Amino acid sequence: MSRRSPLLEITNLEKHFPIKSGLFNRVAGKVYAVDGVTLELNEGETLGLVGESGCGKSTVARTIVRLHKPTAGSVKINGVDLATVSSEELKNIRKKIQIIFQDPFSSLDPRMKAKDIVGELLSVHKSLSITELENTVAELFNQVGLLKDQMDNYPHEFSGGQRQRLGIARALSLNPEIIICDEPVSALDVSIQAQIINLLLELQKNLGIALIFVSHDLAVIRHISHRVAVMYLGRIVEATDKETLFSNPLHPYTQSLLEAVPVAYPNKKRTKTILEGDVPSPIDRPAGCHFHQRCPKATERCHEISPTLKEQTKGHMVACHNL
Numbered sequence: 146m147s148r149r150s151p152l153l154e155i156t157n158l159e160k161h162f163p164i165k166s167g168l169f170n171r172v173a174g175k176v177y178a179v180d181g182v183t184l185e186l187n188e189g190e191t192l193g194l195v196g197e198s199g200c201g202k203s204t205v206a207r208t209i210v211r212l213h214k215p216t217a218g219s220v221k222i223n224g225v226d227l228a229t230v231s232s233e234e235l236k237n238i239r240k241k242i243q244i245i246f247q248d249p250f251s252s253l254d255p256r257m258k259a260k261d262i263v264g265e266l267l268s269v270h271k272s273l274s275i276t277e278l279e280n281t282v283a284e285l286f287n288q289v290g291l292l293k294d295q296m297d298n299y300p301h302e303f304s305g306g307q308r309q310r311l312g313i314a315r316a317l318s319l320n321p322e323i324i325i326c327d328e329p330v331s332a333l334d335v336s337i338q339a340q341i342i343n344l345l346l347e348l349q350k351n352l353g354i355a356l357i358f359v360s361h362d363l364a365v366i367r368h369i370s371h372r373v374a375v376m377y378l379g380r381i382v383e384a385t386d387k388e389t390l391f392s393n394p395l396h397p398y399t400q401s402l403l404e405a406v407p408v409a410y411p412n413k414k415r416t417k418t419i420l421e422g423d424v425p426s427p428i429d430r431p432a433g434c435h436f437h438q439r440c441p442k443a444t445e446r447c448h449e450i451s452p453t454l455k456e457q458t459k460g461h462m463v464a465c466h467n468l
Contacts, residue, residue, distance in 0.1 A: 150224060152355055153186035153209070153242075153323055158218035160201075160208050164428065177427045178204040180379035181218070183454065186323065191349065191356040193370030193387070195363060195402070197424055201379040202359045203247070206327045209357070210244045211235070222323070240270055243316035247328040249308035253300040259286075260296035263314045270319055285314040289344060306337035313344065317352075326358045330365065342369055363406050367391060375399045378435040379427060381454055385461040395463045397440050434466070442467050 160179040163172045179201045186192050194202050207213045209220055211227060220227045222238055230238065246252040253262055264282045267273060273281065283293045289310040300308055309329060316324050326345065330338040346369065349356060360366050366373055367387060374384040375398065383396040394400045401420050420439045425431050431438055437447040446466050454464040 151185040152188045152223065153184075153357075154219075154221040154224075155182060155184040155205075155209065156219045156221075158182040158205065158208060158220065159216045160204050160213055161216045174428055177379055177430055179208060179215075180430075182376075182379070182381055184374055184381065184384070186355050186357060188322070189349065189353045189355055190371040191358055191369055193366035193373040194357060194359045194376060195361065195366050195373060196376035198361060199424060199427070200376040201427070202361075202376055203327050205376075206244065206325045206357065206359050210239070210242055210325055212244070236270075240319040241321050242323040242325065243319065243321045244325040244327060245309070245312045245316050245329045248332055249305060249312050249329075250300060252312060253308060255300050257299070258296070259291075259298050259300070259303070259311055262300070262311060263318060266315065266318045281318070282314075285317055288317065288348070289314045290340075304337075305333050306340060309333065309341055310344070313341075313348070317348070320352075321354065323355045323357070326356055328359050328361070331360065331362065338365070345369065363402060375402070378425060378430060380435060380464065381462070382436065382464045383462065384454070389458075389461055395457060395461070395468055396465050397442050397467075398436050434464075 158179055159181055162176040162178060164174040164176060165171065166173040182201075182205055184192065194205065196202055204213065208215050215228070222241055225238065227235060227238060260279065260282045263285055264278050267278060267281060282296060286293055286296060291307060291310050291314065295303070300311070303311065312329070330341050333341065342365065345356065348354060356369075358366065358369050370387050372384065372386050373390045374381050375396065376382070377398050383390065383394065383399045390399065391403065394403055422439050425435065425438060433449045434440070434443070434447040434452055437443040440447065444467065450466070452464040452466050454462050457463050457468055
């Protein structure tokens, strides 16, 4: 039996932001936010994208849904390259992929009623009567745990968790195949985080939606993901299934991230690798492996040659010279 093609294929994705200065806004440099990312997402699975702040996770998320135009590389949904389609075709493809943002308040128009926020995409993409639209929005409210009586409320009348539920309802309105979750729980209290994560898991189970879940919180990633990709300074340094990553991390950066996670038994002795220095600037990136300045295992080769992402064992991809 042949393996089914991935639902989403990202190949050598790059996103560079120009730095402009002077009276005539001349380009003085670039921010290399995403630097050659290759990922796959299969039907009904959750891919966790993890890394420190500023590593390019959110830029990857926004570039996938074309909020940023990629500098290079390709994004394919069901084998269709988004860069090669017409604007009308792109509009139809966008129904299949939606995004939930980190800050639920800033992503919702404060002047719009909740029912209009959730029904906005339906109004654009479907021809529904007022009654049909209201009924559909009411069903979406129920699906995400909101009350029909709240449909006429404005965003400021909802709690943080409820506002994020509004964002999820809006994302669900067009029956997407993929939802990009860009740190959707990082601005919420821990108890509310659990509710939103459990809601996403339930929706995935019932609707078969595939998720890309962006977070810097490894505990959240471990709970929700099937596979995990670790980013550092715009690049993927390790990618594998969740169980393998947490039990047998191979890249020194992944190892240091996991060693820093608090444990339930504080008296238990653990070996920790303390990373020295700060994350290099994405404007002035180091030569060779981007991690070599902080890596305890770095060699001369690491300083000069950038490692490629290679399969070390079945399904376990790592970009490191010292394996």
